[in-house]
Amino acid sequence: MKGFTKAKHLIFFGLILILAAFTVANAAEPVVTTAWVEKNLNNPDVVLVDVRKVEDYKAGHIPGSVNVFYGSWAITKGGLRNELPALDDLFDIIGSAGITPEKHVVVVGPVEPPPSRFDITRVVWTLKYAGVKNVSILDGGYNKWVADKKQVSTDTVKPKASSYKAAVKENLIVNKSYVMSRLGKAILVDVREPDFFQGKKKLDFVAKLGHIKGAVNLPNSLIFNKDGTFKTKQELDKAATDVIGKDKTKEIITYCDTGKTCTAWAFILSDILGYSDVKIYDGSTEEWTKDPNAPFEP
Amino acid sequence: MYRAFLVDKDIIKNDIHFSEGCTSCHKGNPKAWDRKIAHKGLVSRPSKSLSTCETCHEDVVKKFKNSLHFTTAGQREGVKGRFSAQELKVFDNKVFEASCRSCHASCGDCHVSSPPIGGVKMGLIKGHRFVKRDEGKTCGLCHGGRVYPEFTGEYGGSADIHYQKGMICVDCHKKKELHGDGVLYKSMKEIKDRPRCINCHKIGENDSEKAMEAHMMHKDTLSCYACHSSSPYRNCYNCHLGKGAESKPGFFLGVNPRDKKTFTTLRLIPTVRKTFKSAGIEMEHYDRLPNYWDTAPHNIRKRTDRTRSCDACHKERRDYLTSDIIIKDGSKANVEIIFKKNK
Numbered sequence: 001m002k003g004f005t006k007a008k009h010l011i012f013f014g015l016i017l018i019l020a021a022f023t024v025a026n027a028a029e030p031v032v033t034t035a036w037v038e039k040n041l042n043n044p045d046v047v048l049v050d051v052r053k054v055e056d057y058k059a060g061h062i063p064g065s066v067n068v069f070y071g072s073w074a075i076t077k078g079g080l081r082n083e084l085p086a087l088d089d090l091f092d093i094i095g096s097a098g099i100t101p102e103k104h105v106v107v108v109g110p111v112e113p114p115p116s117r118f119d120i121t122r123v124v125w126t127l128k129y130a131g132v133k134n135v136s137i138l139d140g141g142y143n144k145w146v147a148d149k150k151q152v153s154t155d156t157v158k159p160k161a162s163s164y165k166a167a168v169k170e171n172l173i174v175n176k177s178y179v180m181s182r183l184g185k186a187i188l189v190d191v192r193e194p195d196f197f198q199g200k201k202k203l204d205f206v207a208k209l210g211h212i213k214g215a216v217n218l219p220n221s222l223i224f225n226k227d228g229t230f231k232t233k234q235e236l237d238k239a240a241t242d243v244i245g246k247d248k249t250k251e252i253i254t255y256c257d258t259g260k261t262c263t264a265w266a267f268i269l270s271d272i273l274g275y276s277d278v279k280i281y282d283g284s285t286e287e288w289t290k291d292p293n294a295p296f297e298p
Numbered sequence: 299m300y301r302a303f304l305v306d307k308d309i310i311k312n313d314i315h316f317s318e319g320c321t322s323c324h325k326g327n328p329k330a331w332d333r334k335i336a337h338k339g340l341v342s343r344p345s346k347s348l349s350t351c352e353t354c355h356e357d358v359v360k361k362f363k364n365s366l367h368f369t370t371a372g373q374r375e376g377v378k379g380r381f382s383a384q385e386l387k388v389f390d391n392k393v394f395e396a397s398c399r400s401c402h403a404s405c406g407d408c409h410v411s412s413p414p415i416g417g418v419k420m421g422l423i424k425g426h427r428f429v430k431r432d433e434g435k436t437c438g439l440c441h442g443g444r445v446y447p448e449f450t451g452e453y454g455g456s457a458d459i460h461y462q463k464g465m466i467c468v469d470c471h472k473k474k475e476l477h478g479d480g481v482l483y484k485s486m487k488e489i490k491d492r493p494r495c496i497n498c499h500k501i502g503e504n505d506s507e508k509a510m511e512a513h514m515m516h517k518d519t520l521s522c523y524a525c526h527s528s529s530p531y532r533n534c535y536n537c538h539l540g541k542g543a544e545s546k547p548g549f550f551l552g553v554n555p556r557d558k559k560t561f562t563t564l565r566l567i568p569t570v571r572k573t574f575k576s577a578g579i580e581m582e583h584y585d586r587l588p589n590y591w592d593t594a595p596h597n598i599r600k601r602t603d604r605t606r607s608c609d610a611c612h613k614e615r616r617d618y619l620t621s622d623i624i625i626k627d628g629s630k631a632n633v634e635i636i637f638k639k640n641k
Contacts, residue, residue, distance in 0.1 A: 053450070076456075089599070
């Protein structure tokens, strides 16, 4: 009887190991190379989503990639830039690109001019929010694909649309009242450049100079190499831990001016560096500074 | 020399337009070494005279000569109802040619080099290539105030669903419309074969039960835009000749001034009482035409506030043009297009 129980335990742990191995095999790399994409061009489980403008896509794109340009994923709503579309619209957008929750989506975008790099990370974060399990970024974007002299197509891809439905990960994108409730508890990460964080500069549509009370500064300029590829994991890890520490279980909320560029560090912290509780504040300073009761400091 | 004006050798080698050399279009003296002598008689915008292109593209130019893109007759037609016969003569002589017509497109403005917009010239479209089309530049530059940024979502709100699905200008606006069909039209409203939503979206096809009911109920009284235009579009205010206008986003629903049985999206057109005063035109009949006109905002979505909730119109009257919000000192004709509670 004792021997039988031992055998049962062995089988159980064996199954766990197999399951774990399967899970690892299924987990997509958060950042993939042009070589990886080239190898997977005909992989039916991979959907390449090109978020560049329609005209740019038509002029040339990665063979098989579908075009859903950035403005589809982030809209102006309630006077705020870069907001989520309504959920039914968002699901339509995802479904019409032929994406299902199980597909591995690789987001391809422009990396020049540099601000467009954040189009890519905002779309990635939106897909994660919408319940897509495996989402990656093509390192260096379409520019790297061209620079690496990979094959380019001008044939527009019409994906087979699906009816997309999934459980939304609401906790990835939070609103003002949530941030207010977490002041002094979560780590608030301001990803704007130091002059903006320190209150020396601001964008026209942001009402006040400074940053949300208690925030720390981890600027976006630490993320990319000159060619728009990501810096190494070690470099990113050092930049992050210098500012927010090594405890990867702490709640982190990133913000910027409109909820777009803060998705880059959010993506790096959660998907590359393994921080387990990362959120973005969608309204960011554009919304926060309009509220006279929202604590903001120079 | 500006880099944008350097012509790549490969373009010259591979494009038949260069087979006769630069001077076949730009004139000047190719043998001269002195800049002044070489540039004597230089034509900087060769297609300003359509005869340059007509030599080879006779059929296209023959039609294009009468097209609204070239004649800009629509601008004259839009305002002439405000003038007396005498004022119209002054307008034609003093204003139309000097101001409105200066905006007309010639062949090169779409196929080679962007036209000056508000005094700013963006340069060659793609080196000195003769591009068949490049909508973001060829259409987007002239129509970059209203149509194009609304279409791509850059003006705010959401991008037009057609752009999101990969459609660009020429997918609806065909060559016949852009180059003209040879008929001398007074305005685009006279052209029968224009893009219409119903050409692709027949009522009842692919409609849900709810959509079908809404479409059947409203099809004779509402334009498609009234429900499916998704967000505020650009409205221009206070046009004074030579001084330009100012713009801001707005969304207005009211009676279609061209078809008073229907309700549609209206856009403020910036002609004010003093617009042509400096040309000596008082606009005797200013009050005959309204300041708001039916418009087709290029920001269409399947779902909008009005498709999501009947209450947006039927209870809240949201975005209705009312006497409270029409422009001050506007045309008396505006009263015909505002929403009246007994309607």
